[in-house]
Amino acid sequence: MSGTKTKIVIRQKMSNRILVAAGFPALGAVAGWLLKLLANWAVSWPWIPLPGPLELINNAPEPTATLVSLLVGALAGGVLVLMAEYGYVTVTIEDDQVTTDRGDSSQSVPRAMIHGVFADGRRLVILGERGEELAVESKNEGADLPSVKQLKEGFQEHGYPWLTEGDPYRDEYRRWVEDMPGLPVGGNALLKARAEALKKQDETNIAELRTELAKLGVFVRDTDKRQWWRHVQPADDQKSNHL
The missing domain is CATH 1.10.10 (Arc Repressor Mutant, subunit A)
Structure with missing residues (x-):
């Protein structure tokens, strides 16, 4: 069987x-x-x-x-x-992948890449091996999530690593202020544009700018229209540092 x-x-x-x-x-x-x-x-x-x-x-x-x-x-x-x-967000959990669908957008993540999943009522986040966010559904970006209980039970039933305590990287976030040091080139400009989008409640731009920041290894969460960020060094950079 x-x-x-x-x-x-x-x-x-x-x-x-x-x-x-x-x-x-x-x-x-x-x-x-x-x-x-x-x-x-x-x-x-x-x-x-x-x-x-x-x-x-x-x-x-x-x-x-x-x-x-x-x-x-x-x-x-x-x-x-x-x-x-x-x-409304639909989450499809299979043995080999997880897919989230909302409106006309869809995100699929292979199981082999998933090292943690958590939800806090406002966000559903799928984490990779280095702590990178492979998929995010956020209420600040217009997402309406199923209950945390539903999500927890679904992921655990398929044996995915559900993080009951929430975001394991929460203590690494720093509040963003304009022109602060530590961000990769272009990060400040993207966060500044995203701050404006948050003020205007422009959900499309908020989501698109999150995606652009993720390409730089910068991951953000929002609290009352304030942005908090952390940086994950891209895998290629990590490899080059060990050469």
Whole structure:
């Protein structure tokens, strides 16, 4: 009998997804109706700026005005549902590799390269032999992770090295300030650009700049829009140092 295990697919619980799919449009419809009531009330204020649009809403016939407000609010909620769906992370654990999928992006890591996996509720990280981050899914980059319990059980079932205590390199991180020493060439510029992306909550740029930093052996984590970094010497440099 083969010892190969069936692959495990871990994703956001269906009950949570249904709650979001039903709740956001409903809340949006309520918000649209409340905004209509606010517009009807605000049109009587003598100091209100740009009264024209408010008067247009106030003079719209009923029940059309109410129906339109409900529909617009529900559609806005539907957009939020689509954004949430795009952010859901699916983790597929197999005997020979681990794959994470989110939106239109996918990361696969062969088992032979994996020397540790941990999650802290905000990040799922797969570590390599030298402490390099082979794959990362982070909430600051728009990822919506399954529960840590689900992830832990899935990885342990397949015998992957799950790090219960979390990041073993947490004490090596240093808070980044502009032009600080110790970073490889180009590291400061990338961290400066990423700091701006964090301020703007530009999830795409935050993720792309993390990838560029990783090419330099620089790995980052974020706390309240502050960046902390550590440097792992590339394998080729390590080999050359021993020649």
